[in-house]
Amino acid sequence: MSNWQADPLHPIAVLVDELRAEDVTLRLNAIHRISTICIALGPERTRAELLPFLQESLDDDDEILVALAEELGAPFVEYVGGPDHAHTILPLLEHLAGVEETLVRDKAAQSANAVCNLLSQDQVDEYFVPLVRRLATGEWFTSRTSATALFAAAYPKATSPVQDELIKMFSKLCDDDTPMVRRASAKELGAFAKKLPHDQLIQDLLPAFRKLAGDDQDSVRLLTVDAMIAIAEQLNEVECKSLLGQSMKSLVTDRSWRVRYMVADHFIQLAKAAGQDIVREDLVAAFVSLLKDQEAEVRTAAAGQIPGFAELTDRDTILARLLPCIRDLSTDQSQHVRAALGSQISGLAPQLGKDATIEHLLPLFLQLLKDEFPEVRLNIISKLEVVNNVIGIELLSKALLPAIVQLAEDKQWRVRQAIIEYIPLLGKQLGVDFFDDQLANLCMGWLGDPVFSIREAATINLRKLTEVFGVGWAKETIIPKVVEMGQNVNYLYRMTTVFAITTMAPALDVDSIRTSILPSVETLAADRIPNIRFNVAKAFEVLSASLASQPGGPDLVKESLLPSIENLLGDPDADVRFFAEKAAEKARAVANGETQAVSEEVVMTDA
Template sequence: MSNWQADPLHPIAVLVDELRAEDVTLRLNAIHRISTICIALGPERTRSELLPFLQESLDDDDEILLALAEELGAPFVEYVGGPEYGHVILPLLEHLAGVEETLVREKASQSANQVCGLLSQDQVDEHFVPLVRRLSTGEWFTSRTSATALYAAAYPKATEGVRAELIAMYSKLCDDDTPMTRRAAAKELGGFAKQLSHDELVKDLLPAFRKLSTDDQDSVRLLTVDAMIAIAEALSEDECKNLLGGTMKSLVQDRSWRVRYMVADHFVQLAKAAGQDIVREELVTAFVALLKDNEAEVRTAAAGQIPGFAELIDRESVLARILPCIRDLSTDQSQHVRAALGSQISGLAPQLGKDATIEHLLPLFLQLLKDEFPEVRLNIISKLEVVNDVIGIELLSKALLPAIVELAEDKQWRVRQAIIEYIPLLAKQLGVQFFDDQLANLCMGWLGDPVFSIREAATINLRKLTEVFGVDWAKETIIPRVTEMGQNVNYLYRMTTVFAITTMAPALDVDSIRSSILPTVVTLSEDRIPNIRFNVAKAFEVLSGTLASQEGGPELVSSEIIPAVDKLRTDTDADVRFFAEKAAEKARQVATGESQSEEVAMTDD
């Protein structure tokens, strides 16, 4: 009988009781406390008592196994006595790497790689490589899939003779009977390839890559795209052209749209890795083919790569080869393709220059700004700053305004909310004069929207606009219209006034609060609706905090805010009194300088 079995208070005995509990939460907590138990036991007893117990009691549900796999990573090595004993954790991780649940296997593989990073070369050869060997030749595909994730960590620390064996075993996994194993091998191939020397990569691993890239399962072929990028980065431009050119072409023309999608989604990375020669000769044609693909998903992915790929080719090729495709995509039947194009097309402006942008891109911008799908218009508007820097706002503003107005009045409130979030960016681009003339009324109109989220977003918008254009602008343009709403007979308008003031307060100065804000708030503190009064109390608390650090602020709090708050403290409504007490506490701190002294003390600490 083990020591812990005879002693019910032994840490492992306590752990056993918790692991046998029916409540999963208790069992999870027990697993997460293993490090504490290790400290209590010490390294030697952790190795001789705790690890064997864990090895024997692994038959549990997936959630517990996942937590254990997480615990057995690099930090756990210290609990068993440091790196010289790190290999004793591997048997546990080997068991976890062979279970059925994918998440457990992945986490076990990650932890095993962390442990491998701390082992010596002798330990790797003696303990880690045999683990990789056993998993790679396991009867069930689960262990073989886990093995593929371990090669990149094992290879750099293995001896020369063992390295050749590792390459041979990995190549065999690439030709495994089960598609799941070949998928795992394709997924991990790029990371393994980065560890090999140039000659080993070309001679030993490239054949395995080619076999995977022509696999009969499209789920395997699509995972070879990442591996192809990693291999291309290790080869010269001539080698890329001669050794990978045919594979690139076959993947671009693959019968499965999922494979073509993966190529399109990684096209810029692939082009950068391949080098200029193959880009000019092969990849421009391939990219055009992806932009014209039959599947909308592929065209969408390719559209997202347009600016990045355009940077790798000359301006003439962009105008002659890419731009005709962009024109077609701007009228694509799929709204998702047009939306992807809308978010990327602006990136071409700096590359084409002012004249070409005006001639070729501006008509497309105007067309997309009139698109029936709101996301397309939003994507164009969100990236207009790039175009503005190239051609100036005058050419854009005439077409821009109708699109903004239309979006602002869209029947979908989420569309209206999205355009509100872009208004400060547009205001910065368009300038104060254009904003006052064309957009100010729109922004004020949102304050009366029937949807609360829109009214809330509109108040945040006013604060951001104040930060863009300055307090003086706000005092002249926005604040008078906000305070005017405070006299409206409609309860919602008065409530929105309080929200707007509360939100804008941090962006205002003492003078604007004294002259424009406080009179309205004090008046609303006597409103007949309790909801308005307790939100006024909240506003007083925010205003006090804003005034605390400004010159003359504490005096204003003392003379104006405290009397109004004291009146609310005797209100008939309980909620009003509650928030009034909080506001009074804050106001008195500011008036007496307590909050400032506390801030100074915290800074000194």
């Protein structure tokens, strides 16, 4: 009988009781406390008592096994006595690497690799490589799939003869009868390729890659795309073209759309790894083929690569080869393709320059801004700043202003919100006169929008515009219109006035608050709607914070804000009294010169 079996208070005996609990949460907590138990036992007893116990107790829920696999990583090495004894963890991880649940095996492989990094060369040859060998030749495919993830960690630390054996073992797994093992090999091939010397990569691993790239299972072939990129990065341009050129062409024109999708989704990485000569001679045509693919998913993925690939080509190629495809994509029958294009097309502007952008891209922007699918319009709007940097805001706004005005009333609120966020940039670049003439009424109209998020964004927009154009402009142009809304019979408009005042307050000076803001707020403090009154109390709190550090601000708080807040302290509504108490506390602190009371966030509430 083991020591812990005779002693019910022994740490392992306590652990046993917890692991036998019916509640999975209790068992998980027990696993996560293993490090504490190791500290209590010490390294020697951990190796002699705890590890054997865990080895015998591995039949449990997958959730428990995942947690255990995570615990047995690199940090656990110190609990068994440091790197010299790190190999004692490997039998446990080997067992976990062979179970049926994929997540458990993946975590076990990750932990095994982490432990391997701490082993000496002798330990790798004596303990880790035999583990890899047993898994790689296991009867069940589960152990063989786990083995594929261990080669990249083992190879650099093994001796030369063992390295040759590892390459042969991996090559054999790439030719395994079971598709799941070949799939795992394809997934791990890229990481292993990065560890091999140049000559051995070409001589020993490249044939394995070609077999996987021509596999009859598309789930295997699509995983070779990452491996091909990793191999290409290890080769020069001449080698890349001669050794990988045919594989690239085959994958681009693969009969399975899933493989072509994977190529399209990784096309920029592939092009960068392949080099300029292959891009110019082969990959432009391949990219055009993907942009014209019969499957919408492939065209969507390719559209997302347009700006990045364009950077690797020249302007003439973009105009002659890519732009015709882009025009076709702008009218693609799939809304997802058009949405992907909308989020990326602006990235072409820096490549084309001002004149070509005006001639070729602006018409496409206008077309996409009128698209029936909201996400297309939203994606175009969110990336206009890139185009602005190329052609200038004045030209851009003149071309797009009618569309912007139309989108300001779009039935999709997210589109309206995106336009609001773009307004301060337009205002800053175009100047106050243009804004007052063309956009001011638009901004005020959003304050009455039926969607709260739009009204909230509109008030933030007013603050940003105040920061752009100055307090004098706000006092003359915006504040009168905001104050006027506070007299509206509609509850919604009065509430929006409170929101707008609260949001704009940090950007206003003492004089503006005294003459333009306070009279309206004091009137709203007596509103018949409790929601308005308690939001007024919040507004008083923000105003107090805004005035705290301004000359004359504390005096204004003492003379005007505090009396109004104290009136709200006797309000019949409990919520109003609660927020009035908070506002009074802030106002008194400011009035007494305690300026550290500034800048506490106040969350407004819309009923």
